[in-house]
Amino acid sequence: MVTINDIAARLGVSKSTVSKGLNNATDISEEMRKKILETAVELGYTNKRLLNREKKLCIIIENMDYNTPNQFGHDILLGFKQMAEPDGWTVDVVPMDKDFQRNIPYSVFMMQNGYRGGFILGFSLIDPWMSEFKSCKIPTVLYDNYISTNPRVASVGCDSQDGFDQAVKHLVKLGHEKIGLISGPLESYIVKARYNAYINALSKFNLELNDNYIGLGYYISDSTRDNVQRMYELGVTAIICSHDIRAISAITECMDKGIRIPEDMSIIGFDDLPMTAYTEPPLTTVRQDRTALGKAGYYAMSCLQNELPICSILLRAPLVVRSSTGPARTA
């Protein structure tokens, strides 16, 4: 059991200085306070006073809008709070950026604020705290990211395989045999997962795997411009897109080139963003149920709080069939 004395001994300062640092007193330097907190984390000190005061969790959110009900993050936050608050937790929402992460380690930030767990939304592999998640001790749940091995960190998301299986099954029923993929580059966890799900789903249904039916690219409109017509000319009759936003771009591209949807080309997205019900034609897409994602995030947090070392909870990803898919065109 690590005490204030251990921290004081390690830093060669008095016990009262350590106490001031841990309790945010104003009469010590910011530099010393930071050093004390970092040492406390390093030694595994538990600030009982802070922790006993309140049951507090935080949702740390980056690259994701959440203020109004039609924004992606909104319902995730809602779902999480709907489960957490009746269980007696206070949930803070903390908007995040990379500069903030560079200035303070995650564990220090969490301890300083008395948070017993964090739900992390919208981080990418280049976020500075991502490497800290590999070894952090505080229960942490990541949406659409995966950390290997650490029993205190779990992932939550929709099962990409479940989603692609349903999308491909739907297309096969409609007579499609050559099915393409338009996706971002394979640089994030979730894009890789969806890419693998596409490959696996095609294999399951014994469809042709062909590199020419795959278009990966960072810039959305460039990549649809480069790929949609090319695939069309190769005889591809349906394209699944890794995200709705790419599917919408593919619809625009088809319109520009006179490729009719769904008569000449079926298009499927992934996410079910609110706008996809209102595209022309309305988009068939794999649904991420955002409120359910928030709730699953809390279930994952609850497992970790109970020292149950789960690594993931994945949700079903049902297909929402609208008008952008139809029978395959005949050659």
Added chain:
Amino acid sequence: MVTINDIAARLGVSKSTVSKGLNNATDISEEMRKKILETAVELGYTNKRLLNREKKLCIIIENMDYNTPNQFGHDILLGFKQMAEPDGWTVDVVPMDKDFQRNIPYSVFMMQNGYRGGFILGFSLIDPWMSEFKSCKIPTVLYDNYISTNPRVASVGCDSQDGFDQAVKHLVKLGHEKIGLISGPLESYIVKARYNAYINALSKFNLELNDNYIGLGYYISDSTRDNVQRMYELGVTAIICSHDIRAISAITECMDKGIRIPEDMSIIGFDDLPMTAYTEPPLTTVRQDRTALGKAGYYAMSCLQNELPICSILLRAPLVVRSSTGPARTA
């Protein structure tokens, strides 16, 4: 809302006959009772009286011993009950076989007994109820099995990828480059998952993928006899086995052939069966924490009871390092 009248109308019998059937009265034929229950399930009738009477779940168990603390199923049951009973559930344990399944549909069995959810252990792909799980309406959690699409059915298990990543990482640190796999045939969900995890883990560490380093076979001792020495002669210095029981067989085979463990060959198992701590040498293996599996099973059940359509909860699978692994032999 389906009523007793609807069932009576469908079958052309009186309301009181239906009532008798639903309440296990003895003065109607067994055949009629079964017909009534099956129709009730088909129409989606909810037997409120039964359901309100008790909060009952069942654990249905096949091909798995569970009566004494060192048997695989014992701690899974314990973990599930440890979570479920404080929440007010009664949990029945139901031993199962294929004949029983052939005689009564799963949904009928569950409704007849007033079970609001089932935790299914030890089923294989040929169990008759497996096909019913694809569409059943009752919350059902499967250990080490996966059902596509159905939002009422979830999977629980250890993350094979997490386990193989750690096993391969451990071997790479010890200087191993040619790593083999001995496994059962790719006929069950979990054996396929472990096979894929082996392939992925080798790729992650840029190790040679070679079909000659893989030995699949139904009969355990035949398959180790066919593969261990063969792999040894090909320069394989470590073998990961899909199950402890195959690893133990591989140890025996090495002993017979004068291949020293770990000097000539490192062996890793999967499961952490109690006996693996006492093999000679004690086995390095990937651990399935059985109590945690039971608890995760209850978390999954709890999600489904709350209509949160999860498809899986996976646990960490930590590596337990004992003496069957050591530095790679030099050529």
